[in-house]
Amino acid sequence: MSNSEFAEPYTIIEPFGGPFKGDVTVPGDKSISHRAVLFAAMAEGTSHLSGVLDSEDVRASIRAVEALGAEVDLKAQPDGSLSGTVTGWGAEGPSQPAAPIDCGNSGTTARLLMGIVAPWDIEVTITGDESLKKRPMRRIVAPLAKMGVDFKPETPETLPITVCGNRALRAIDYASPMASAQLKTAVLLAGVFADGTTTVNEPAPSRNHTELMLPEFNVPTTAGTRVATVTGPAEMLASDVVVPGDPSSAAFVAAAALLKPGSSVTIQNVSLNPARIGFVRTLERMGADIRESYGGHEGKEPRGTITVNYTPVLRGCEIPSQHIASVIDEIPVLALVAAHARGITVFHEVGELRVKESDRLKAIIDGLALLGVDAWEEGDDLFVEGNPQLQVPQGLVFESYGDHRLAMTWALVGACGRVPVSVTRFTCVAVSYPDFLADLKGLVK
C-alpha cells in the first residue's frame, strides 16, 4: 500500500536500528520559556534567564517583546539553550511598535501578548502565520473586553487583531468556559495592572506556570486547583528564572522507548509539574513501565527524571475530560502508543484538538488509518482501537500539516519501526524541538 502521491516536500525517516538506551536531556520547557521572556519584559530591571528553549515559538515571543521596547540579550549555549538577560519596560510600559507583531506559529505568544499590551496606552496589531490566523481568539477578546479593552475590528474572531489598550482596566471575576492556560494567563496578565483582584475560575485545571512564576516577579498571586487570582496594580520587578526540560518533548522520547523493543531511557532534568505530566499517568494506566523521580525545584516548578522501559504488552485506557488539559499537547503521540496497545483507548472531550496548529483530531484519525488502525470520533471523544501486532506497510507518507507535534509523532513510526516512512514539512519540528531526531539518534545503542 502506498499513498505517496503527496506533492509537498517531505523527509524520509529511516529506521534507527537498535533499541534506545541511556540518558537524555530534552530542551527547555516551551510554556515556561515563553513566560520567562514575557514576564521579564514586563518587569522593572534586568532578569537573568537560563535553560530557555531556543525554538521558533520562543523566538516569536523574544521578537515581540523587542518590538515593544524590552532589551533582550539571550545567547545560544553549547547545550542548545538560550541564557542571558532581559531588561524590561517596567513602570514606563511598552512602547508603541512601529509595525504589526508577527507571532509566527505561536498561539501562546499571540494570546498572552493580548493581555500584556491591554493595560497600556498603545494600539498593537497582532498577527501570525497561516495556521495561527485560523485559530480562535474570541476566547481572549471576550474577557479583555469586559475589563475595558477595545479591539479593531470590534469583536474579532481571528488574527490579525488590533488591541487598543486602556490604562484604567477593571478587575474581573471570570468564569472561563474552558480549561485553557493561555486564556487564564492573558486575563491575569491584564489584571496585574487593573485596580483590585482579578480572578479566573476554570472548569478543569490547566497548567499553572503563570501562577507559580508571577509571585517571583513580585505580583500578589494566589493559585488553587481551578482558580487563580492576581491583585493589582502591582509593580513587576525583575527575577531570575531557570527553565527545566519540557515534558511535552519528553513524551516523544518516552513513546520511542515504548515502541522499540529492548529500550530503557532516562530523561534528565525535566519539569515534573503535575499539570504537565498527565502523559506519565496515562502511560502508567496503559501498563507501561514508566516512573518519575523528584530531583528538586527551579523556582516553584518541580523537576526531576522520567525513566521508561520498553513494555511488551500495553492496554487501552480511558482519559477523562478532567485530565485532558494535562495531556493536551501529547494526545497525538499518546494516540500512536494507544495504536500499539491491546483494546480501545478513549480520550474524552478533545474538541480543542481541532483548533491547535492544525486539526489534530482529523490528522490523528487519518494518520492511524494509514497504519491500518481504526480510530474515530464520537462527538468530541477520540477512540483508538489498538493492535499489538501492528505491521507498518511500506511507502507511507504522513501529512504533518506543518504541525510540529504531528511531524514528531509520525517520525516515530519510521524511527522505531522496520520500514522507512515519509513525513511532509518535517522542518516544522523547529517550533518546539529542533534537535528531536538528533537527540533520539544519540540514544541508539
Ligand SMILES: O=C(O)C1=C[C@@H](OP(=O)(O)O)[C@@H](O)[C@H](O)C1
Ligand atoms: O499556556 C500555555 O503555555 C499553553 C497552553 C495550552 O493551550 P491552551 O491554553 O489553549 O489549552 C497548550 O496547548 C499550549 O501548547 C501551551
Ligand SMILES: C=C(OP(=O)(O)O)C(=O)O
Ligand atoms: C498548541 C501548542 O502551542 P501554541 O498554542 O502555543 O501554538 C503546542 O505546542 O502544541
